Amino acid sequence: MGPVRYFVLGPARVHTSEGPDGAAVAVGGPRVRALLTVLALRAGRAVPVGVLVSEVWGAEPPADAVAALQALVGRLRRALGHERVVSTEGGYRLDASRDDVDLFRFERLAAEGVRELGLGRAAAAAALLDEALGLWKGAVLADLPDRAAEAARWEARRLDARRGRLAASLVLGEAAPVLPELTALCEAHPLDEPLQALRIRALRDAGRSAEALAAYDVVRGEIVERLGVDPSAELRLLHRELLESEPGAAALPAVRASVGNLKARLTSFLGRDAELGELGEELRSSRLVTLLGPGGVGKTRLSQEAAERVGGGWPDGVWLVELAPVTDPEAVAEAVLGAVGARETVLRGAGAEELRLGEDPNDPTRRLVEHCAGLRMLVVLDNCEHVVGAVAGLVEVLLARCAGVTVLATSREPLGVPGEVVRPLGPLPVGVAVRLFGERGAA
Structure with a gap:
């Protein structure tokens, strides 16, 4: 039959690649098309029997699911050729490359x-995006239950x-x-x-x-x-x-719209002028600075003051990520993704094929890299200590993949990422602390 192409952007179909559109291959009924869809989604990879049964029949598998699956595999082999549906240890594999499947051609062309x-x-x-979008012929994965x-x-x-x-x-x-x-x-x-x-x-x-x-x-x-x-x-x-x-715009005051999500502080900032200046210099020369100190020493406030004062160096904004409410390490990337304004998935200059951060296109780390690629921004990660391992892994990927991103972290322990500059922060001098206490009490 020669080379074939597989289509799952719509009802599952198979065409030979000969001719302008190729000749259609009769695949079979709904269950055979579902089996083909599951295998095509993992083109070139072994799919365990349990996964095939679960995805082909959904919540209602047959009594003898293994035998029923074997019967479907036999029908699909008769349509495609025995050599295209390969038996593996504990499962089956479609002998095809990713680019033989319209779904993955779409992904590549779109990127x-x-x-x-x-x-x-x-x-x-x-032209590329027209070609990618033209591959859609109906509901994606339409044959899966x-x-x-x-x-x-x-x-x-x-x-x-x-x-x-x-x-x-x-x-x-x-x-x-x-x-x-x-x-x-x-x-x-x-x-x-x-x-x-x-x-x-x-x-x-x-x-x-x-x-x-x-x-x-x-x-x-x-x-x-x-x-x-x-x-x-x-x-x-x-x-x-x-x-x-608009007409009359010259009368409008020259107000620069702020970029980022830093909120205005409502109280004065006292006693950290030296640390503030040094922290600003470190942020200009290093891509990862961690402000280190015990709880209550003022790391959060100092980090935000420093970020605001040097924020003009990052045209795509200063973004504060408050990690204190995040208790699950696996939720760190999603928290950062939401804080930097990426509520929708947005592809940037780095494509899915290029990133290789995992196969799930909705993986939050992958989406974060896609969002930040090509941007110049400062990300402030506040209160990292209880999820420090997850933060360290994410920061290492972000700095490696996004050359325009700088990170300022606050934590009770270092992140341990290569290139990290650690700045310890001690308590305020007694006189400044007393004055600050008086101001807060009066307020």
Whole structure:
């Protein structure tokens, strides 16, 4: 039969690669298609019998599941050829490469397209993303009985690719033609801030600035009401640009929109001027600084004051991650991901193939690296001591993969990451401590 291609972006199908579209291969009924889907998702890898039974039949396996699976394998072999469904110790393997499966071709093409967009090559990005999105022929993994979780991850990747394609359209001067698609997507994903920003830019570029301002107000209201937070820095800066482009903007005060999530401090800062200056210098020359000291010594306050004073050196913002509420080490990456404003999965310049941080595209460490790749930002990790191992592993990956990221950590023990600069912090001098106590008491 020659080389074949496997399709799971829609009902499972198999085509020979000969001819423009290839010839369709008759696979069989729903269970055979489900088996093919499970094997194609792990192309080239052995899949245990237990996993195959669970995913092919879901919550209702047959009485003799092993025999039933063997019968399905026999039918699939008759369709594809015995050599393509290989018996392994305790399971079976589809003899195919990842690029033989449309799902993984989509992933590769989408990553390449986003990378081209990041390099300023919008036309090349548009062609790659069109090819990637054109592979979708229906609901992903449609033949699996319990597909919701896995399908949701791939739908998120598809939305990433659509965002990238729409962004390329704006660069290519095609704002007006893509507005209907953007509007429909924004209605379906009202809290997707990168998508909302694209629509607002498209309205502006299409000469509809008043509608763009009105759209921002609607988006801001949704985010504040449903999430209890302000819009992202990207949206706030876009809003400012819109205001400045309107007639009469010259009368507006020159206020720089802050980037990041540091909150204004409501009390005075006393007695750490020397430490503050030294910490600022270390942050300018080192990519990982850990402020070390016992509880209550003032590490949190000093770290935030230092971050605010040197924050101008990081154009993509200063982001505070409060780790005290995080009790599960496995939740550290997700906490950092949420704090830096990556509520939606966003592919940056580093593609999935390039990162190799794990096969799950929704893995929080992988998503964090994708979000931060190409950005220049300062991340403040506060109260690391109770999850220090997980923090150390995450920081090591982040610094290795994201050259523009600097980390300031506060902890009762060092992270132990190569290149770490440790700055111990002692108690305040007695006189300063007394004055500070008096101010707080008066307040």
